[in-house]
Amino acid sequence: MATSTTTLSPTASASITAVGSEDPSDVMMNHLQEVLLLNSDPVSLLNSFEGDDFLEQLAPVVEDALNSQAVDLLVERLATITAQKETEVQELCNSNQQEYTRAVQQLARVKQNSEQMRSSVLGINQSIQQSGRALNKMLKDSQGARSNIDDATAALRQCLKVLHMTNQVYEMIEQKKYFQALKSLDDLQKNHLQEVAQFEFAQRIRHSVPVMKDTIKEDVHTDLSVWLQSVQEVVPQIGMIAFSATEVRRRKWKAKVDKDPQLRFYKLNSAVELAMEQDDDDEHFDPLDNAHIKVDLTPFYDCVLIYTALGSLDEFREQYAYGRVQDKDQLLPKSIAFTDDDISPLENLLHSACGFAIVERATVRMAYKVRTAESVDALWELMCQRIADLIDPVLPTLQNPETLLRVRTLLGLFIQTMESFEFSVVRLHSFMLSLFGKYSDFLKERFAQEFSQSVMEDDYMPMVINQRELWEQVVNISWYQADVDPDKVTFPCVLPFSQVYPLSCAELRNFVNQHYNFADEFTEQNPGQIESRLRTSVDELLVDVVCAILIKRLKSSNREEIVQIFINLEYFEIAASAIEHTLNETATVHLAEPIKLRAVTEFAQARKNAEQRIFELINSKIDDFLEIAEYDWETTVENSAPSSYLVDMVRFLETLVNQTLVHLPKSITSFLYFDAFDHLATSMLDLILHAGRRISKPALHNFNRDVHYVESFVYELGQPKSKPSSSAALTTVTASLGNRLTSRSRNPSVTSNASSNPPEDPVLVRHRSGDDTDDNSLLTTFTELRQTIDLLMSPNIEEYNNTEVRMRKYGRVNPQNAIALVEKLHAAPIAPPSRSRMLYRGRNNN
Structure with a gap:
């Protein structure tokens, strides 16, 4: 039933507050009539009494009565209204009494009929129940039998499936499908065995699962060992193929450098060379997969997958790392022996080390979680140290500098090859620098022997040449420019220096050229070190050998010899300046400061000593x-x-x-x-x-x-x-000197002034005797x-x-x-x- 709320109108509110203007009893009566809706029907009145709105509207009336001390009057009026409403309710009930009685009679008849129908239904239900009990029992019996049959059939099928999957696992292991076998075994263990767990054979299969996993692990590890053994047999071939590929790249780059001399500042594997190589050839050479050899890395990959699936990757990582260290120890012998006549043992060693490292780098790319770059680099550093330790004891036994040059070529090719596979070559570069020092010592020793021999054989007389061919050879190989037009030179021609000077110039040019040939194999690891080492070597050669021996000869009391030494020292000073100029012009890196040879000042000082000795x-x-x-x-x-x-x-x-x-x-x-x-x-x-x-x-x-x-x-x-x-007093130079010059000029392309220094070169000066x-x-x-x-x-x-x-x-x-x-x-x-x-x-x- 909906409730109606009444709101006190503004007029009623005003009438209540207007005390004294009318009779208080009349005002209160009017207010109560509005609150109680006395003019409405009784039902609406009852509805208005529900809720809080009625009390809120009655509260002001009560408050006014209290304020005006008319509480008794309010109670009286409320009693009057109550009596009035009771009279109205009584009249309403009396007017509808007959209809109410008729309805009650009808409800009594309906109740009687429903009781009869209920009795009939209960009788029928009892009869039906009695007749269906037998059928229900038969149905339940048949359903139980059918259920048992279905359960037995399902269990049999599940058992057959488990047995079939178990057989398949064994077949996969035999077929070396280890990862598929492991997946089937895992599915069998987690899903299918649970469904037949009540059977005894299922328990046996469950107990055999770890055994089968161990079998898979052992088989895959055995396959890996066989694979590693096969790889160890071909690593020398892998290294040789990688060396050949690097040699091809070197020839291509040399051709480019010959066309553009500015490229001499950039070595093989530099950013410039790599960028130009990519522009020329988009094909990537793979030393493990080419026309000559193919190395299948599947066994290693399978082993990684199996150990990962078994949750034993850490175990495999440790085992594999330990195994590779052992393989490295087997690959690198305890000692190596090579001679001046045969350096093939060193070549085989470097090929094997190269192939081994390339395989290691490939495993990193395939499984970085097993073989990290750090672990491979650490193993590589051990290999570099071991290679250096193997070569060091052999170097003192070598007697021929050309052998050191061949060793340098092999090591340079090895360094450039490994550098192309992103291996650090700092340790090898340091070893190459030490080898460079030994090579330089060899050359200095040989130069010292030949120079001492030339000094002993020198007649300390100005050279007199009778042949133009020999004159041109001497002038071109020496840092000397005649004071007359070469076409107008008449013979016999007298040159101011003695024959020890051109012979030494040939050796000096050869010494510098051999150092640069050696330095061609160096990378950009330490730019400027080669120039620094070469400067030191040339300085030591000129100061400690040439200048020192000539200064020692100044102790002679032979005036002619001292005078000739003075003249020779003058030209050796010119030669030192020319070599200094050449070192700066042919530097393979941009030098922060120009190269300065101490020998220039040493020869100048020696010349002053010779001058004083003449005095x-x-x-x-x-x-x-x-x-x-x-x-x-x-x-x-x-x-x-x-x-x-x-x-x-x-x-x-x-x-x-x-x-x-x-x-x-x-x-x-x-x-x-x-x-x-x-x-x-x-x-x-x-x-x-x-x-x-x-x-x-x-x-x-x-x-x-x-x-x-x-x-x-x-x-x-x-x-x-x-x-x-004075030709009668001088010794005429014969063609034998030309033969000696030729034999000492081992690199003719760089021994003449015409090819290495143009006539206007500032280091080529005329004879300064004056007119x-x-x-x-x-x-x-x-x-x-x-x-x-x-x-x-x-x-x-x-x-x-x-x-x-x-x-x-x-x-x-x-x-x-x-x-x-x-x-x-x-x-x-x-x-x-x-x-x-x-x-x-x-x-x-x-």
């Missing part, structure tokens, strides 16, 4: 002549010719100038002349200064004659003249001696006291010397007169 020898010879000089300073006889010792000295100096020093550069001969004549002038001045107590006029005239004689020689020496023909010019400045070395003698021979010695005259005529004369000599000149003779002689021994600068 010492010449001055020593002059002292030897001065030691036999005898002057009677109190003589009364004037000589008509110069002293014999001085004549011999001038002859010596003429020979020295015209033959020994003729090929020296003009700048050096000038220094030599100045030093020698200055030493001579000083020594002769010492002669007269130490003359004794008195100098006679005749003795002074004799001494003046000797000084004039020497001055004349010095003056003639400064005059221009043609060079003397003869008029030079009388040598006479200045005798200025002090000449002015001193002129002062003593002057008729007016007192003019020395005149400052102007002294500065003009005697500016170089030492005043103390002048006083001492004048006193000796005017000293009185000893009475009785006797001949006083003084033998003066000159200073020996040795």
Whole structure:
């Protein structure tokens, strides 16, 4: 039944609050009528009493009654309304009583009929139940039998299926279908055996499942062992095929470098080479699958799958890693022996190591969870160390540098091959550097032997060549450029250096070329190391061998030999500068700083030592002549010719100038002349200064004659003249030198100036002897001696006291010397007169 709610209207609310304007009883009555809906029917009134809305509307009326102290009036009015409504309800019930009675009678008749029908139904039901009990029993019996038959049939079929699957597992194991057998076995164990668990044969099958899994594990491991054994037998062939592929790549790259020299900065396996190779050839070479060999990795993959399915991958990883270490130990012998004549054992070793590592890298790509890159790299490092340990003891037994070059070629090919398969070659590169050092030591030792032999056989005379062919060979192989047009060279032709220089140049070129040939096998692991090692080797060769041996020869007392060594040192300095220039131009990497050879400064210093040695020898010879000089300073006889010792000295100096020093550069001969004549002038001045107590006029005239004689020689020496023909004193170079040059130039393509250095190369300089010019400045070395003698021979010695005259005529004369000599000149003779002689021994600068 729906409930109706009444809401107090604004008018009613206003009427309640308006106390005093009307009679309170009337106002309250009106308000109650609105709240209680007295004009509505009784049903609506009952509905309005339900819920909280009625109480909410009645609350203001009660509150007003309390406020106005009319509670008794409110109770009275409520009682009046209640009585009124009861009267109305009674009237309503009286008007409908007959209809209600009639309905009750009808309901009584319906109830009686339903009881009768119920009794009939119960009787019928009882009869049916009695008749169907027998049929129901028969039905249940037949259904039970049928169910038993169906259960037995299903169980039999399941048993047959289990037995069939078990047989299939054994067949799969025999057919080496291990993974399928393992899957069927797992399905049998988890699903089908559960359905026949009550049978005894099922329990036996269940107990045999672990045995079958172990059988599968053992069989697959056996197959893997057989496969590994077969792979071990072909790893040398795998390595050889990989070497061949790398050699093909090397030839292709060399052809590209020859076309574009800028590519020489990039080695094989560099990013540039790999990018260009991909552009040229899209086919990927697989050393395990090619026209020559095919290695099936299925057994390894199957083994990984089986152990993974069995949950034993960690066990397999450890077993496989241990097995590969053992295989590595079997592959690499405890020792290796190869000789200068046969290095095939080393080649076989590198092929095997290469093939072994390639197989390892392939297993990483197939099963990275079993063979990680880290584990393979660790094994590879052990192999590299072992290979180095095997080769190291053999290297000292090798006697031929060419063998080291062949070893380098093999190791270089091995390094580049392994680098292409992403193996670290740092350890091998370090070994190659040590091998490079041994190779360099071999070359230095051989160079030292040949250079020492050449020095011993050298005649220390300028080379005289009679054949143009030999002249061109010598000029091209030496860092030398003639001072005349090659087409205008006449023969016999004299070259300033001796034959040891071109022979050494050939060896030096060959030494550098062999180092670069060795360095071609190096990768980009350590850019600049080869250049640094080569610079060190060349420096050691030039300084410790060439320069050291030549400096040692400077101890000789043979002036001609020392002069020739000086000239040779000059050209060796040129050669060192040329080699320094070549090393910078042909560097295989971009150098942060240019290469500087210490040998350049060492040869320059050695040349200064040789120059000083020449000074010492010449001055020593002059002292030897001065030691036999005898002057009677109190003589009364004037000589008509110069002293014999001085004549011999001038002859010596003429020979020295015209033959020994003729090929020296003009700048050096000038220094030599100045030093020698200055030493001579000083020594002769010492002669007269130490003359004794008195100098006679005749003795002074004799001494003046000797000084004039020497001055004349010095003056003639400064005059221009043609060079003397010294071919008679020189050794003519024959064709045998050409044969020696050819034998020492093992790489003709890089031994000539024409091919390696153009004529305008700054390191190729002309002979620096210069042209003869008029030079009388040598006479200045005798200025002090000449002015001193002129002062003593002057008729007016007192003019020395005149400052102007002294500065003009005697500016170089030492005043103390002048006083001492004048006193000796005017000293009185000893009475009785006797001949006083003084033998003066000159200073020996040795």
